[in-house]
Amino acid sequence: xxxxxxxxxxxxxxxxITVEAPQYPEGLGIYIRINTVDGHAxxxxxxxxxxxxxxxxxxxxxxxxPELKYMPPIVAFLIVSGLLIAWKGGKKxxxxxxxxxSLLALVGLVDFYLWNYDFGHNLDTENAAIQIEGxxxxxxxxxxxxxxxxVTTSLPSWGGIAAFASIFMxxxxxxxxxxxxxxx
Numbered sequence: 131x132x133x134x135x136x137x138x139x140x141x142x143x144x145x146x147i148t149v150e151a152p153q154y155p156e157g158l159g160i161y162i163r164i165n166t167v168d169g170h171a172x173x174x175x176x177x178x179x180x181x182x183x184x185x186x187x188x189x190x191x192x193x194x195x196p197e198l199k200y201m202p203p204i205v206a207f208l209i210v211s212g213l214l215i216a217w218k219g220g221k222k223x224x225x226x227x228x229x230x231x232s233l234l235a236l237v238g239l240v241d242f243y244l245w246n247y248d249f250g251h252n253l254d255t256e257n258a259a260i261q262i263e264g265x266x267x268x269x270x271x272x273x274x275x276x277x278x279x280x281v282t283t284s285l286p287s288w289g290g291i292a293a294f295a296s297i298f299m300x301x302x303x304x305x306x307x308x309x310x311x312x313x314x
Contacts, residue, residue, distance in 0.1 A: 132299030133212025138292030146287040167192040186258030228300040
């Protein structure tokens with residue numbers, strides 16, 4: 131079941147970042163998908179890039195993010211290997227799959243944090259229209275943060291929730307397998 135939940139990452143966004151401000155009362159938002167980044171609404175990514183330009187942030191260009199090319203085959207591998215392990219059985223292979231999946235999830239979160247850090251700290255201050263000494267614009271990994279008059283919220287979306295649920299299901303299967311071994 132855990133491996134099948136990962137199929138949802140191909141259909142639903144992994145992460146959502148929204149920005150609200152008085153000049154954008156309806157908010158702007160981006161979805162980070164398994165293979166691209168797009169806006170919540172039609173022009174959100176374009177408008178967010180325009181707003182970010184004023185503070186010297188890099189433009190968000192999905193084609194320039196290599197992780198978006200690697201993620202689909204990695205997740206496909208996790209799905210297929212997880213289904214094979216469920217079909218063939220094997221506690222050690224289940225533990226190995228879960229450890230590999232958990233490590234990939236951790237690496238993915240660290241990579242996302244570093245991506246946010248780079249975008250929020252590596253500013254083109256020479257060409258920025260708005261310059262505030264010492265100000266950085268890194269969105270939070272989880273939760274909400276206020277930067278100037280912008281309120282930014284970053285949370286898992288349905289695909290990310292499916293991935294977390296998949297890891298949880300794998301942990302549950304590993305625990306039940308371990309418990310059965312202890313009672314035998």
